[in-house]
Ligand SMILES: Nc1ncnc2c1ncn2[C@@H]1O[C@H](COP(=O)(O)OP(=O)(O)O)[C@@H](O)[C@H]1O
């Protein structure tokens with residue numbers, strides 16, 4: 001499409017997308033500026049990881065993402081759709097309030113994506129307990 | 138090229154690649170923050186800018202954005218003009234319909250951007266190009282009833 005930055009996880013400012021496997025769940029942490037080519041690459045990488053590792057859930061942590069536009073929204077929705085075909089559920093965790101308000105106005109409703117306020121709650125939604133029980137009597 | 142941030146004057150940024158889109162988002166964010174836009178206002182304007190800059194790149198074949206800080210007495214604003222010399226938009230009503238895309242997208246960029254700003258104008262001529270101009274105003278705190 002644009003001729004550059006379309007291959008591999010490249011892009012300025014040393015951007016990388018950490019993907020961590022925690023048992024049956026893939027935890028993907030998005031942060032900062034995600035170039036379009038990188039977002040599409042990420043989609044392919046995650047889908048490949050799901051099919052290889054046979055995880056049953058994917059948590060995408062977007063608490064470090066300042067804006068979600070229709071391009072990134074489409075990528076997220078397609079990651080979820082691909083995961084569903086591979087029998088995994090996707091939860092979007094930690095969306096910033098300003099991003100949520102903007103998405104509503106943009107008209108992007110992200111159907112098919114579960115949401116959670118943070119990664120811990122996303123894990124709980126997927127049946128993974130991460131709580132250490134601190135503070136409970 | 139002047140930096141909008143330092144001089145609070147107009148700046149022109151090229152739109153020719155993914156990396157340029159990221160740079161436009163950062164510069165719009167910075168300019169809006171310096172003009173006193175709140176976090177939600179910044180997020181809305183940067184999101185609109187991202188949509189329009191991508192349209193300039195993908196549909197218009199590249200171009201530039203003119204970023205102009207505005208000072209209208211009590212309120213300050215930011216005007217963004219996205220300019221390309223691409224194919225133009227033949228049917229503007231259709232292009233502004235939620236969900237309409239001529240290919241590949243979600244069809245929410247143009248219509249969504251319009252909802253995210255206070256002023257929105259499209260000047261497009263088939264075969265000559267498209268200019269989309271948007272303006273957002275920083276809300277004064279405490280909220281004022283006067284609309285600029
Ligand atoms: N700068 C432009 N030059 C030519 N056509 C455009 C431009 N911007 C938007 N369009 C047209 O308007 C349609 C709707 O735009 P948009 O709502 O952003 O949806 P999308 O980009 O997802 O297709 C595009 O599919 C395209 O046909």
Ligand SMILES: [Mg+2]
Nearest residue numbers: 192242246247
């Ligand atoms: Mg678009």
